[in-house]
Amino acid sequence: MFGADWLDQAQDSAVAWSAVLISPFIGSFLGVVIRRLPAGKPIVWARSRCESCGVALSIRDLVPILSWLVSGGRCRVCGRGLGLFYPAVELAALGIALVAVRLDIGVEVWLDCILGWWLLALGWIDARCWLLPDLLTLPLVVAGLAAALAFDPAGLTDRALGAAAGYLALRAVAFIYRRLRGRDGLGEGDAKLLAAAGAWVGASALPQVVLIAALAGLFAAGCLHLAGYRLRGTSAMPFGPFLAFATWIVWLLPAL
Numbered sequence: 001m002f003g004a005d006w007l008d009q010a011q012d013s014a015v016a017w018s019a020v021l022i023s024p025f026i027g028s029f030l031g032v033v034i035r036r037l038p039a040g041k042p043i044v045w046a047r048s049r050c051e052s053c054g055v056a057l058s059i060r061d062l063v064p065i066l067s068w069l070v071s072g073g074r075c076r077v078c079g080r081g082l083g084l085f086y087p088a089v090e091l092a093a094l095g096i097a098l099v100a101v102r103l104d105i106g107v108e109v110w111l112d113c114i115l116g117w118w119l120l121a122l123g124w125i126d127a128r129c130w131l132l133p134d135l136l137t138l139p140l141v142v143a144g145l146a147a148a149l150a151f152d153p154a155g156l157t158d159r160a161l162g163a164a165a166g167y168l169a170l171r172a173v174a175f176i177y178r179r180l181r182g183r184d185g186l187g188e189g190d191a192k193l194l195a196a197a198g199a200w201v202g203a204s205a206l207p208q209v210v211l212i213a214a215l216a217g218l219f220a221a222g223c224l225h226l227a228g229y230r231l232r233g234t235s236a237m238p239f240g241p242f243l244a245f246a247t248w249i250v251w252l253l254p255a256l
Helices: 004-036 066-070 085-103 107-129 134-151 153-181 188-201 203-226 240-255
Strands: none
Touching (some): 066 085, 085 240, 107 134, 153 188, 203 240
């Protein structure tokens, strides 16, 4: 007979790998959110359509990754290219799940994935639209505190302090930057995202988040420079994608 330990391991494995199986579908939904939320379009009730000819897509057109591969990346009606956006988001969501399964077990995998998928949507929206919607940042703060209450009650105070410190710190930096430079350098959405980071990783880990985000931003700027983009003192990049990346990395650090 199999022992109880084997059964527990099997259950943890099933819970973990279920996140991998569902991740492309989550990625497909995230693609809809990324496209429609900044534009104020309905997310759940509106049918998905080809952006070239407007034909409503059927179920066979909406199977994540597979439909795109089978169709050769083209609309089956008008033949126009569908672009790489949706398969890219779906693959990114799958990658997040695979990393989570590699590093954690059981319900912890789902926490890793939920945070990673949420941050993926926020970072992608900011990269496309220079926007971090309250509809995503503020619930992420609440979700972080709720996760602490459910799974780490002893760390709830640190998480709450982290949320407050993250918001206030970036608002202070934004105020000082505006006074010195006469223009905005950080948006309020960045402060709310750092508040969400604090709610998930705690006040003690916020310096790591800011450091990794800053280094990632500098690396991206260096890559742009090497690619031939001329960066000046007035050049700007959205900070949200780097904050999102850094938050997930710091969240995963204990599992590394």
